[in-house]
Amino acid sequence: MSERKVVTRMAPSPTGKFHIGSARTALFSYLYAKANNGKFILRIEDTDKERSKKEFEENIFDSFDWLGLKYDGPYRQSERTEIYKEQIQKLLDSGNAYISKEEAKEEGQRGEVIRFKNPNTKIKFEDKILGDIEFETSDLGDFVIAKDLDTPLYHLTVVVDDGLMKVSHVIRAQEHISNTPRQILILEALGFQRPIYAHIPLVLAPDKTKMSKRHGAVALLDYKEAGYFPEAIINFLAFMGWNPGTEQEIFTIEELAKEFSLEKVQKGGAVFNVDKLNWFNKQYLNKKSKEEIIAGIKHYVKMPEEMLDRAWSTLIERIHKFSDLKDENLTYYNSTPIYDVKDLIWKNSDEYQTKTYLEDSIKILEDSSFSSMEDIKNSIWNYAEEKGRGDVLWPIRFALSGLAKSPDPFTLAFILGKVETIERLRNAHKKISEMIK
RNA sequence: GGCUCUAUCGUCUAACGGUUAGGACGGGUCCUUCUCAAGGAUCAAAUCGGAGUUCGAUUCUCCGUAGAGUCACCA
Numbered sequence: 334m335s336e337r338k339v340v341t342r343m344a345p346s347p348t349g350k351f352h353i354g355s356a357r358t359a360l361f362s363y364l365y366a367k368a369n370n371g372k373f374i375l376r377i378e379d380t381d382k383e384r385s386k387k388e389f390e391e392n393i394f395d396s397f398d399w400l401g402l403k404y405d406g407p408y409r410q411s412e413r414t415e416i417y418k419e420q421i422q423k424l425l426d427s428g429n430a431y432i433s434k435e436e437a438k439e440e441g442q443r444g445e446v447i448r449f450k451n452p453n454t455k456i457k458f459e460d461k462i463l464g465d466i467e468f469e470t471s472d473l474g475d476f477v478i479a480k481d482l483d484t485p486l487y488h489l490t491v492v493v494d495d496g497l498m499k500v501s502h503v504i505r506a507q508e509h510i511s512n513t514p515r516q517i518l519i520l521e522a523l524g525f526q527r528p529i530y531a532h533i534p535l536v537l538a539p540d541k542t543k544m545s546k547r548h549g550a551v552a553l554l555d556y557k558e559a560g561y562f563p564e565a566i567i568n569f570l571a572f573m574g575w576n577p578g579t580e581q582e583i584f585t586i587e588e589l590a591k592e593f594s595l596e597k598v599q600k601g602g603a604v605f606n607v608d609k610l611n612w613f614n615k616q617y618l619n620k621k622s623k624e625e626i627i628a629g630i631k632h633y634v635k636m637p638e639e640m641l642d643r644a645w646s647t648l649i650e651r652i653h654k655f656s657d658l659k660d661e662n663l664t665y666y667n668s669t670p671i672y673d674v675k676d677l678i679w680k681n682s683d684e685y686q687t688k689t690y691l692e693d694s695i696k697i698l699e700d701s702s703f704s705s706m707e708d709i710k711n712s713i714w715n716y717a718e719e720k721g722r723g724d725v726l727w728p729i730r731f732a733l734s735g736l737a738k739s740p741d742p743f744t745l746a747f748i749l750g751k752v753e754t755i756e757r758l759r760n761a762h763k764k765i766s767e768m769i770k
Numbered sequence: 771g772g773c774u775c776u777a778u779c780g781u782c783u784a785a786c787g788g789u790u791a792g793g794a795c796g797g798g799u800c801c802u803u804c805u806c807a808a809g810g811a812u813c814a815a816a817u818c819g820g821a822g823u824u825c826g827a828u829u830c831u832c833c834g835u836a837g838a839g840u841c842a843c844c845a
Contacts, residue, residue: 380844383844438843466775491845508839511775539781541837580792580793603783727805730805
């Protein structure tokens with residue numbers, strides 16, 4: 334019984350961009366196959382000629398590539414018409430299906446379709462995740478399995494393909510659970526071996542309903558665009574509805590493939606929590622090499638190479654993902670900040686003191702080495718301690734960034750470089766001098 | 771509405787029928803600190819309700835309640 338080689342599959346239809354929820358289903362299928370030394374198949378379910386689009390098929394491939402999920406295939410149902418035809422004929426011949434004359438109620442409907450002859454029985458199956466499930470098939474009626482011999486429909490094609498491709502475990506989203514009895518009926522009529530079913534819980538939006546376009550970003554590749562790392566997405570997705578039973582949270586896909594089991598998959602749906610995703614992404618961001626980080630930053634920030642070399646580690650301190658850089662006010666790195674002179678003065682300080690501190694600071698920094706942030710800090714720290722850290726440091730930092738919130742003055746000075754730093758400080762000094770007279 | 775499924779902190783989740791119900795995200799407070807971020811410490815926060823089984827139910831059973839999915843000549 335357990336002799337069967339593990340074969341799982343993901344069977345998306347190219348009728349829209351590949352969904353983040355589908356990505357998780359694919360991941361679970363993939364992981365289960367890997368965990369059991371099995372095979373993972375990608376099958377494009379494009380029997381609906383009206384709605385299937387090549388661009389969406391591409392989107393599916395790009396999605397798998399981005400996540401790094403290797404698969405067997407891809408197979409396309411649109412290329413397997415002859416196979417289905419043969420199976421439909423078998424069903425017709427055995428009396429399990431029949432050609433039904435119909436009244437076309439809607440435009441495009443046929444006057445003749447092929448229906449499955451429902452034996453009206455009770456179908457029981459054991460779902461690996463949900464447990465025993467029972468359906469009365471009588472309320473399904475004689476459902477349509479093909480428009481004609483050359484135009485098979487979903488239920489038929491899934492069963493035929495899963496049967497012929499020797500799929501051992503059908504791991505799919507819970508929304509498919511009510512399709513299962515129909516498919517078991519066809520499968521039995523065709524004499525295929527029954528796969529093990531595992532219906533994984535849905536990915537939910539914050540309102541607890543199935544995630545859809547109206548909830549925001551649902552296409553997997555939207556997350557690529559937003560600057561998330563595929564490793565972070567995988568790690569996050571794996572933890573929606575599954576957990577290792579330990580307190581380890583960071584997993585590479587290889588580690589996941591080792592640990593994954595259907596027994597630990599949750600029964601109920603899981604709400605998609607962007608904050609947690611961001612946290613995962615940050616974990617991976619912190620592990621990236623300097624080169625990778627610089628490359629990522631370049632997509633969102635224009636900065637001289639040499640300056641970027643000093644700024645990269647500071648830039649990622651305040652973000653979870655690269656695209657967050659868009660929301661950061663970073664213009665002060667490239668252009669002289671514009672600000673109100675009065676903002677140069679720290680809390681209880683005044684313009685006279687601030688002017689003096691600026692003057693002294695400029696002198697100190699002119700003699701300082703700028704080869705590291707520490708050098709800069711060391712040169713001015715004692716003076717700041719003596720006069721009051723806020724009184725000295727705030728004007729410097731403000732003169733450099735023009736912002737109430739920014740990295741510390743030493744870091745800023747280091748990134749901007751000596752020439753630019755001194756110039757901005759002189760500028761500030763000039764402004765405050767003018768204010769006084 | 772029919773059918774099917776689900777139910778532990780706000781969210782993701784852990785807990786052989788016996789735990790002060792644990793962890794993570796997020797949040798609060800404190801420390802650090804010129805600001806922000808980061809970091810460290812710390813706190814708050816949950817077993818849907820009612821019966822039953824049991825010496826003992828988060829855990830098993832039943833009934834409620836709530837939520838979800840699905841009901842195509844789509845997949």
